[in-house]
Amino acid sequence: MMSSISRNLFKNLPSQPGVYQMLGNKGEVLYVGKARNLRKRVQSYFRDNGLPPRVLALMQQVVAIETTVTHTENEALLVENNLIKSIHPRYNILLRDDKSYPYIFVSDGQQFPRIGFHRGAKREKGRYFGPYPSAYAVHETLNQLQKIFRVRQCRDSFFRNRSRPCLQYQIKRCSAPCVNMIDPERYRADVQQAIMFMEGRNQAILRESIKKMERASDQQDYEAAAVFRDRIAIFKRIQERQYVSGGGGDADVLAVAVTPELACVAVSFIRGGQNLGSKSFFPRMGAETDPGEILSAFMPQYYLSETGTGGRTIPPHIYLNEPITDINLLESVFSQKAGKKIVLSLGRRGSARRWVQMARINANESLRRKLADKVDMRTRFDALRDALALEATPERVECFDVSHTMGEATVASCVVFDVGGPVKSDYRRFNIKSIEPGDDYGALTQALTRRYRQVKEGGGRLPDLLMIDGGKGQLSTTEAVLQELQLEGVKLVAVAKGHDRKPGREQLFLSGSSRGIALPATSAALHLIQQIRDEAHRFAIAGHRARRGKARTTSALEGISGIGGRRRQALLKNFGGLREVARAGVEDLSRVPGISPKLAQKIYDVFHVEE
Numbered sequence: 001m002m003s004s005i006s007r008n009l010f011k012n013l014p015s016q017p018g019v020y021q022m023l024g025n026k027g028e029v030l031y032v033g034k035a036r037n038l039r040k041r042v043q044s045y046f047r048d049n050g051l052p053p054r055v056l057a058l059m060q061q062v063v064a065i066e067t068t069v070t071h072t073e074n075e076a077l078l079v080e081n082n083l084i085k086s087i088h089p090r091y092n093i094l095l096r097d098d099k100s101y102p103y104i105f106v107s108d109g110q111q112f113p114r115i116g117f118h119r120g121a122k123r124e125k126g127r128y129f130g131p132y133p134s135a136y137a138v139h140e141t142l143n144q145l146q147k148i149f150r151v152r153q154c155r156d157s158f159f160r161n162r163s164r165p166c167l168q169y170q171i172k173r174c175s176a177p178c179v180n181m182i183d184p185e186r187y188r189a190d191v192q193q194a195i196m197f198m199e200g201r202n203q204a205i206l207r208e209s210i211k212k213m214e215r216a217s218d219q220q221d222y223e224a225a226a227v228f229r230d231r232i233a234i235f236k237r238i239q240e241r242q243y244v245s246g247g248g249g250d251a252d253v254l255a256v257a258v259t260p261e262l263a264c265v266a267v268s269f270i271r272g273g274q275n276l277g278s279k280s281f282f283p284r285m286g287a288e289t290d291p292g293e294i295l296s297a298f299m300p301q302y303y304l305s306e307t308g309t310g311g312r313t314i315p316p317h318i319y320l321n322e323p324i325t326d327i328n329l330l331e332s333v334f335s336q337k338a339g340k341k342i343v344l345s346l347g348r349r350g351s352a353r354r355w356v357q358m359a360r361i362n363a364n365e366s367l368r369r370k371l372a373d374k375v376d377m378r379t380r381f382d383a384l385r386d387a388l389a390l391e392a393t394p395e396r397v398e399c400f401d402v403s404h405t406m407g408e409a410t411v412a413s414c415v416v417f418d419v420g421g422p423v424k425s426d427y428r429r430f431n432i433k434s435i436e437p438g439d440d441y442g443a444l445t446q447a448l449t450r451r452y453r454q455v456k457e458g459g460g461r462l463p464d465l466l467m468i469d470g471g472k473g474q475l476s477t478t479e480a481v482l483q484e485l486q487l488e489g490v491k492l493v494a495v496a497k498g499h500d501r502k503p504g505r506e507q508l509f510l511s512g513s514s515r516g517i518a519l520p521a522t523s524a525a526l527h528l529i530q531q532i533r534d535e536a537h538r539f540a541i542a543g544h545r546a547r548r549g550k551a552r553t554t555s556a557l558e559g560i561s562g563i564g565g566r567r568r569q570a571l572l573k574n575f576g577g578l579r580e581v582a583r584a585g586v587e588d589l590s591r592v593p594g595i596s597p598k599l600a601q602k603i604y605d606v607f608h609v610e611e
Helices: 038-046 053-059 073-087 135-149 156-160 184-198 202-218 222-241 291-303 327-338 350-372 377-387 440-456 472-485 524-553 565-575 578-583 586-590 597-607
Strands: 018-023 029-035 064-069 102-107 115-119 126-129 251-258 263-271 274-281 317-320 343-345 396-405 408-418 428-431 465-469 491-496 507-510
Touching: 018 038, 018 073, 029 038, 029 073, 038 053, 038 064, 073 291, 073 327, 102 135, 102 184, 115 135, 135 184, 135 274, 184 202, 202 222, 251 291, 251 350, 263 291, 263 350, 274 350, 291 327, 317 350, 327 343, 377 524, 396 440, 396 524, 408 440, 408 524, 428 440, 428 524, 440 472, 465 472, 465 524, 472 491, 491 524, 565 578, 578 597, 586 597
Parallel strands: 251 317, 317 343, 396 465, 465 491
Antiparallel strands: 018 029, 018 064, 102 115, 102 126, 251 263, 263 274, 396 408, 408 428, 491 507
16 A cells, blocks of 8 residues: 555656655655656656565655755765765665775885875875775785885884894895895885886786896896896786786776675775775665666765765776666766766676676675674674774784683684684684793783784785783783784774673773773673684683693603602692792702602703703
8 A cells, every 4th residue: 555645746846857855754764866857756656556565665654755956967866875874764775884995005205115004094195006995905915015026014113213124124025225225226116116016017017027137147146136036936926816807907896686685786996907806795775676776876875975084986997797777877977076087887898797707706605695694793893893983894803812820831812703703714822932931921922923924924814903802911012013013904902801800891992092991781892802802712721721731741740760640740739730840949849749859859950951
C-alpha cells in the first residue's frame, strides 16, 4: 500500500533541475535525490507496479516531499551530496570512508632530500605521490625504494645529529649522506631515479642504471658497478612481482559486487601505470539495489568528499565494471572539481580491461569474506578509530606482551589482528636473552627490535596500530625503538591495567600525549583492545611456560657431575628457581641438603664463568 501522500503533489512541482527530500511522519528525512526534471523524477515513484522492494518500503513511509530548485544538474548533484553527508538519510546509500589516505613525500630544497610516509595536509615543500590504499602499501613501496636507491627516510632532526652511520647504512638501506658517505650529486641522481620509479618510468630507470654500471666498469670503479648491478637485479625482481602494469598514466578502477543485503565497491589505484593496490568499501544499502545505481551513488560521496585532510585526488581516467546512467553528469562535475578533463568508461580494452577484471575479483572476494564473517569486526575497528581519534581505520593491529617468572625464561609475544579477527599465521614469540632478570623494558626493546628490523629487511609488514601491554614506560621504550629503526606512520598505544586490575578500568596512553584516557566499560573499542591484549598475554604465557618447563628439565645443572635428579630438584626447591640458584654464593649452596662445599663451589663456578 502506498503512503497517504497526495498523488497530485508532483503536478505542482517544477520541471527544472533540483533536489528532492522525502519526509516521514515525524519530519525526518528518509531519502534525498537529485533530478534533471523534478516533476518527472518524483512522478516515477507513484507508478502502480514495478517498484523495487526497497523503494516500495520507502514510499509506504513518505508523508511529504520537499524540493530545492537549482540552476543546473551539476549543482543539484553537489547539493544532493552535501545533504546526504550531513543528514545521513535512512534510505540513501551512505559511504563510510576513512578521513584521509597516505602518500609518499619527497622533500625539496635540501642538499640531501628525504623520502617518507605522509598523511594529512600537504604543507611541506616537496612532491607527494599517491594516494595509496593503505599504510601497508606505502611501507611496502618505501621498503622497495630503500633496497634499490638507498635514499634516506629519516626525519631531519635525526639526520642533522648523526656523527656516524646508523643501522640503515649497515643493512644497505641507506647511503649515509648524514656523514658524507656519498657526494650530493650522486645522491640527487638516486633521488631522481626514485621519483622516476614512482612515476612509473621503469624502463628508463633500467636503461640508465645499465649505462651507469657499464661506465663504472669501464672506469674500473668496480665497487660502484657492483652497486648498480645489485640495483638492476632487485629492480627486475620487483618488476616481476608487479602483477598488473600498463603503459603509464593514472587511473582509478571501481568494481561493484552486490547481494540483496550487502554491497561492496572495490577501488584500485593505478599510478604511473602500476597497480598500487585496492581498498574495499561497504556502503550502507539504501533504496537502490542495481549495481550501476550503487556506483552512481557511491562516486559523488567518494570523489567530492572534503572531509579528508589530505584531500581527494581525481585521476584523469575512472574505469567501471558496470554501466551508469548519469555518466555525463559525473564527468562534468568531476572535471569541474579537478580542473581537468575526467573520463569515465567501462575499460573494455588493453590494460584497462585487465584492471577492471582484477577489481571485480577483489570486490567479489571482499564481499564473500564480509558475508562469511559472523562477527562484524569492522564495526569494532571503526569504533577503535573513533575512540583513539586515528586518521583512518587500522587495517592491522599488533600487540606485544612480556611474560616471565621472577625473571626466569622471559618470553615476549606479538599477536596480530585485522578486520577479519586474529591473524595467527603472523603471531611471533621471542625468547629473550642477555638482559638483567626481570628487566621488562629490556625484554620489550629486544622483541621490538628483532620484530621490526626483520620488517625493515623485507620480512613482513608494519601495523597501522601498535599496542603494548603496559604504561608510560613501555610506551617510551617503544617510541625509542621505532625512532632508532626510522619507522613512521605507526600509531602507538600502551594499555595499562586500571584500579584493582579489574577489566573495564584500563588506562590508555597514546604516543604524543602525556594524559591517559579511559573508555567506558561498554565501549566496543575497549572490548577489542581487551581481546587483543588478552590474546597477547595468553600467547606470551604459553611460550613462557613451555620455555620454563624445558629449562627446568634441561638446565645448566644437568651438566654438573655429581648433580642428579634429586639434588637438582632440591636446589630448585630451596632457591625457588634456576635464577636464584645462579645468584647464590658457595656458602648458601652448601646449606642445601646433599650439597657439599666442594660441590657447591663447582655449581658456583658454572654460573660465574669469567667472560
